[in-house]
Amino acid sequence: MLPSFKTFAAALTLLSAAAQAAVVTYNWNITYVNANPDGLYERRVIGVNGVFPPPPIEVTVNDTLVINAINQLDVPTSLHAHGLFQVGNNQMDGPSMVTQCPFPPGANFTYTIPTVNQTGTYWIHGHNLGQYVDGLRAPLIIHAINETYTYDEEYTVAFADWYHQEHAPLLAFYLSIYNPSGAEPIPQSGLINQMTNATFAFVPGKTYRLRVINMSALSIFHFHIDGHEFDIIEVDGIDVQKANVTTFPIAAAQRYSVLVTAKNSTSNNYLIHGDMDPMMYDVVPPNLVLNITGTIVYAPDAPLAPIEYSDWAAFEDATLVPVLAQPTSPYTTQNVLTAAFYLMTDYTNKAVFNDITYVMPKVPSLYTALSMGNLSSNPQVYGPNAHALIASHNEWFEIVINNDDTGNHPFHLHGHVFQIVGRSEGLYDGSTPYPYYDASTNPNYANPMRRDTMLVPAGTNAAIRFQANNPGVWFFHCHIEWHLEAGLAITLIEAPEVMPSVLTVDPQHYEQCAVQGIPYQGNAAGNAGLNLTGANFGPSILPGKFTAKGIVALVFTIIAALLGLVTVVWYAHDDDLALAQASLAEAAEKNKAAAESEELSSL
Amino acid sequence: MAGTDYFSIPIFFIIFRETTEAAIIVSVLLSFLSQVLTEDPAMKKRLSRQVWGGTALGLTISLAIGAAFIVVWNKYGHNLWASSEGIWVGCFSLVAVLMITVMGVAMLRTTQMQEKWKGKLSKAMDAENARGLGNQSRRYALFILPLITVLREGLEAIVFIGGVTFTEQAKAIPAAVVVGVFCGLLVGYILYRGGNGMSLHRFFIGSTCLLLLLAAGLVAKGIASFEAYTWAKKIHAQGDDSATYDPRVNVWGLKCCDPNNNNAGGWQLFNAILGWSNVASIGTIVGYILYWLVVIAWLVYMKLKRRRAAASRAAMEDLDATEFVGEKQEIGTDSSTHSDTAKDLEGDRIEETPALDSNPVDLKKL
Numbered sequence: 028m029l030p031s032f033k034t035f036a037a038a039l040t041l042l043s044a045a046a047q048a049a050v051v052t053y054n055w056n057i058t059y060v061n062a063n064p065d066g067l068y069e070r071r072v073i074g075v076n077g078v079f080p081p082p083p084i085e086v087t088v089n090d091t092l093v094i095n096a097i098n099q100l101d102v103p104t105s106l107h108a109h110g111l112f113q114v115g116n117n118q119m120d121g122p123s124m125v126t127q128c129p130f131p132p133g134a135n136f137t138y139t140i141p142t143v144n145q146t147g148t149y150w151i152h153g154h155n156l157g158q159y160v161d162g163l164r165a166p167l168i169i170h171a172i173n174e175t176y177t178y179d180e181e182y183t184v185a186f187a188d189w190y191h192q193e194h195a196p197l198l199a200f201y202l203s204i205y206n207p208s209g210a211e212p213i214p215q216s217g218l219i220n221q222m223t224n225a226t227f228a229f230v231p232g233k234t235y236r237l238r239v240i241n242m243s244a245l246s247i248f249h250f251h252i253d254g255h256e257f258d259i260i261e262v263d264g265i266d267v268q269k270a271n272v273t274t275f276p277i278a279a280a281q282r283y284s285v286l287v288t289a290k291n292s293t294s295n296n297y298l299i300h301g302d303m304d305p306m307m308y309d310v311v312p313p314n315l316v317l318n319i320t321g322t323i324v325y326a327p328d329a330p331l332a333p334i335e336y337s338d339w340a341a342f343e344d345a346t347l348v349p350v351l352a353q354p355t356s357p358y359t360t361q362n363v364l365t366a367a368f369y370l371m372t373d374y375t376n377k378a379v380f381n382d383i384t385y386v387m388p389k390v391p392s393l394y395t396a397l398s399m400g401n402l403s404s405n406p407q408v409y410g411p412n413a414h415a416l417i418a419s420h421n422e423w424f425e426i427v428i429n430n431d432d433t434g435n436h437p438f439h440l441h442g443h444v445f446q447i448v449g450r451s452e453g454l455y456d457g458s459t460p461y462p463y464y465d466a467s468t469n470p471n472y473a474n475p476m477r478r479d480t481m482l483v484p485a486g487t488n489a490a491i492r493f494q495a496n497n498p499g500v501w502f503f504h505c506h507i508e509w510h511l512e513a514g515l516a517i518t519l520i521e522a523p524e525v526m527p528s529v530l531t532v533d534p535q536h537y538e539q540c541a542v543q544g545i546p547y548q549g550n551a552a553g554n555a556g557l558n559l560t561g562a563n564f565g566p567s568i569l570p571g572k573f574t575a576k577g578i579v580a581l582v583f584t585i586i587a588a589l590l591g592l593v594t595v596v597w598y599a600h601d602d603d604l605a606l607a608q609a610s611l612a613e614a615a616e617k618n619k620a621a622a623e624s625e626e627l628s629s630l
Numbered sequence: 631m632a633g634t635d636y637f638s639i640p641i642f643f644i645i646f647r648e649t650t651e652a653a654i655i656v657s658v659l660l661s662f663l664s665q666v667l668t669e670d671p672a673m674k675k676r677l678s679r680q681v682w683g684g685t686a687l688g689l690t691i692s693l694a695i696g697a698a699f700i701v702v703w704n705k706y707g708h709n710l711w712a713s714s715e716g717i718w719v720g721c722f723s724l725v726a727v728l729m730i731t732v733m734g735v736a737m738l739r740t741t742q743m744q745e746k747w748k749g750k751l752s753k754a755m756d757a758e759n760a761r762g763l764g765n766q767s768r769r770y771a772l773f774i775l776p777l778i779t780v781l782r783e784g785l786e787a788i789v790f791i792g793g794v795t796f797t798e799q800a801k802a803i804p805a806a807v808v809v810g811v812f813c814g815l816l817v818g819y820i821l822y823r824g825g826n827g828m829s830l831h832r833f834f835i836g837s838t839c840l841l842l843l844l845a846a847g848l849v850a851k852g853i854a855s856f857e858a859y860t861w862a863k864k865i866h867a868q869g870d871d872s873a874t875y876d877p878r879v880n881v882w883g884l885k886c887c888d889p890n891n892n893n894a895g896g897w898q899l900f901n902a903i904l905g906w907s908n909v910a911s912i913g914t915i916v917g918y919i920l921y922w923l924v925v926i927a928w929l930v931y932m933k934l935k936r937r938r939a940a941a942s943r944a945a946m947e948d949l950d951a952t953e954f955v956g957e958k959q960e961i962g963t964d965s966s967t968h969s970d971t972a973k974d975l976e977g978d979r980i981e982e983t984p985a986l987d988s989n990p991v992d993l994k995k996l
Contacts, residue, residue, distance in 0.1 A: 205865045207874035374877035571885025580881045580915045588846060591922035592839045598929040599738040599835045606937065608944045
């Protein structure tokens with residue numbers, strides 16, 4: 028019999044949905060460009076296709092995003108689509124020496140990225156040598172087919188801090204012996220959409236979605252709009268129930284979407300504010316403009332409404348409620364990671380998780396996992412300073428992050444969003460049960476807020492939890508670029524036993540490693556088994572004890588002092604005259620004896 | 631123990647030394663008077679009061695000047711040097727080292743000091759007697775002598791303290807001064823009561839040893855101050871970087887035992903007396919050892935010089951004894967001539983004072 032009309036209609040919808048899942052291709056020639064985004068200083072930046080800033084990437088959910096990246100810089104590079112899950116696709120995640128070798132100048136690397144099961148606001152940036160700070164970054168928007176909230180139009184408001192010097196010399200100073208306190212280089216300005224004087228046209232009565240992104244190396248921006256309230260509707264790609272606020276802070280790599288309703292008149296234009304938080308800087312230079320603005324334009328010549336100053340009211344992202352509820356489960360594995368900074372044995376100031384500073388292995392960790400067979404579940408093979416944590420497939424994995432530093436850190440996990448299941452003051456040592464959120468501390472404790480980049484303020488801790496259902500090697504690190512390069516990172520080896528059946532690496536990627544002399548098989552030293560001779564290892568924390576050199580020096584100073592004191596006593600002994608007289612008498616005696624013997628002999 | 635915050639050890643020693651010297655002089659004067667004027671108690675009482683009066687006035691004036699100097703200096707002088715404090719602390723540490731070393735070594739000649747003063751006094755009294763006691767102008771000789779001596783000692787102490795005060799806090803000075811004065815008076819009293827020269831000699835050896843240890847520590851601290859200043863400039867220190875050091879020249883850098891830590895009282899004391907620090911560089915270690923080597927060389931040089939001079943004098947005496955019996959008296963017992971010769975033996979740094987109320991004599995340069 029003929030299929031009913033209903034089934035026919037259903038089949039048609041399915042087909043059209045499948046047809047809508049397109050392959051969206053971007054060709055990215057990554058090049059150096061000269062630009063002057065803040066109008067204060069022209070410098071060399073990294074752009075795409077000869078253009079700075081790189082244009083945003085937009086796809087619809089279920090599309091396959093293809094980025095043909097060609098490296099036309101003079102150093103190797105790689106790209107990371109921040110926040111994308113890369114399910115079964117870990118080899119396209121991007122962090123250099125974690126999931127791939129950076130691809131060399133002249134080479135091309137095609138990132139094929141699925142976008143199933145996630146919508147919202149993301150960004151894409153360089154993940155080698157801090158290149159994103161030099162400009163290799165752009166918003167990445169995944170549109171839903173049916174958005175949860177209705178709005179008329181949308182804009183992207185991407186904040187970023189901006190340096191006048193290139194990243195490489197700044198990094199060289201930051202990690203040198205001349206920076207023992209680990210002071211992060213301070214930016215010279217802040218930008219919106221990598222320019223100044225950004226404008227957003229508003230039409231009275233319409234509702235706008237503002238996708239707020241922070242693409243900074245370091246800075247936190249406090250977001251507020253003169254004369255307008257807004258509702259937070261999305262956090263790091265997770266739709267949330269509307270939360271009405273007047274201001275919120277956004278840390279490096281975080282994203283928020285807000286709904287703003289335009290006013291009904293065109294009598295004024297209004298400023299959008301991004302106030303850079305001075306607490307992130309060691310010193311605030313007098314000519315640094317902290318409060319940057321863009322303009323919401325209702326009418327081209329309308330006067331600006333009076334500027335409002337925000338009090339930067341406290342904001343707790345854990346109280347936001349995800350629209351799609353996901354209950355939590357008790358953990359199977361819990362790791363307590365304490366973040367801190369110390370002066371190391373190489374006299375540089377470095378970051379550590381549990382006293383280990385991250386150092387890139389000789390072989391990308393994913394390639395190690397894929398080539399070590401059963402040993403891939405042994406954290407040792409990833410190197411002494413890769414700080415590998417092993418997660419079994421589908422287990423509930425929990426990390427408690429202690430921030431034992433005086434600065435605030437935004438921590439980011441690749442390949443996942445994680446649930447925020449608790450926050451508390453001080454440091455958690457694991458000796459008592461963790462004070463998770465419950466009905467009294469957080470109303471939505473049963474549907475915890477989830478996101479991929481979370482700010483842990485100084486001297487506090489937070490517990491995050493996720494299910495290890497995405498086999499791959501996922502980087503977990505502070506997203507302050509300076510701190511990542513100082514070693515505030517760990518490598519999560521998720522379901523290593525499942526990886527070979529789920530992940531495939533394009534042989535071209537291995538070739539690119541070989542071309543640069545980077546080994547792509549074996550453990551962190553490129554050897555088989557557990558032989559880690561030659562592995563990259565990092566400095567350890569300065570013990571502050573005596574070395575052989577010190578003991579020798581101390582002994583010599585003590586000897587010198589003792590000799591001196593003995594000499595003083597000897598000097599003070601008032602025996603000169605007596606000695607002289609005694610020696611005279613002796614001489615007289617001798618003479619006498621000599622004279623006598625002479626007499627005797629002459630007889 | 632934040633003791634060293636309120637008790638400056640270098641200043642204690644300086645005050646102690648100066649007070650002791652002044653006390654020696656006064657006690658010599660007083661005991662001399664008791665010995666000489668046994669038949670004339672009224673005269674003795676009057677002259678003793680003169681001695682005390684002169685001493686008291688000298689003390690008061692020098693203390694007043696000293697206090698004023700320190701207050702003015704700490705109030706205005708410190709601000710001038712604030713920005714380049716490291717360099718000024720370093721410079722004045724090294725100046726203080728020089729002063730303390732010279733003073734400490736000179737302290738070892740104290741017994742000779744006593745002899746010298748006894749000689750001076752007896753010579754002066756002889757002259758007095760020759761012209762008749764009770765003469766108006768000479769009535770006050772015994773007032774003026776201690777006054778001038780104490781005044782001079784006091785002003786010297788001020789100069790020394792001025793040099794050391796850069797490295798000390800103002801609040802550390804009063805306690806050190808009080809205790810130093812007390813200890814110096816104690817020594818003078820012991821002297822007056824007839825403590826024999828030998829044990830006093832040992833006492834002075836001990837205090838000189840301490841002073842030189844102090845000075846050596848100051849050398850290390852002065853060099854450390856210079857190095858901290860240059861390193862802070864290199865790393866563009868923001869004020870809370872004071873705990874860092876140049877790793878390229880570092881010899882030891884300990885987490886513990888930090889004298890700058892207010893809770894580590896013992897280490898603060900070590901720092902004050904011995905110059906201990908939890909951070910040592912090639913500069914501070916070499917400087918410390920070099921200081922001792924220089925002191926040793928200097929002491930050895932002086933001692934050998936003395937021995938040669940003593941040998942030649944002994945030979946001369948020997949000669950005199952055998953050939954010129956009669957003239958032995960000119961050379962032997964007259965202690966003022968002794969001191970003349972002593973002066974020659976030590977180097978010609980002082981002029982001898984023939985009369986009591988003329989130019990003050992610098993006792994230290996014996």
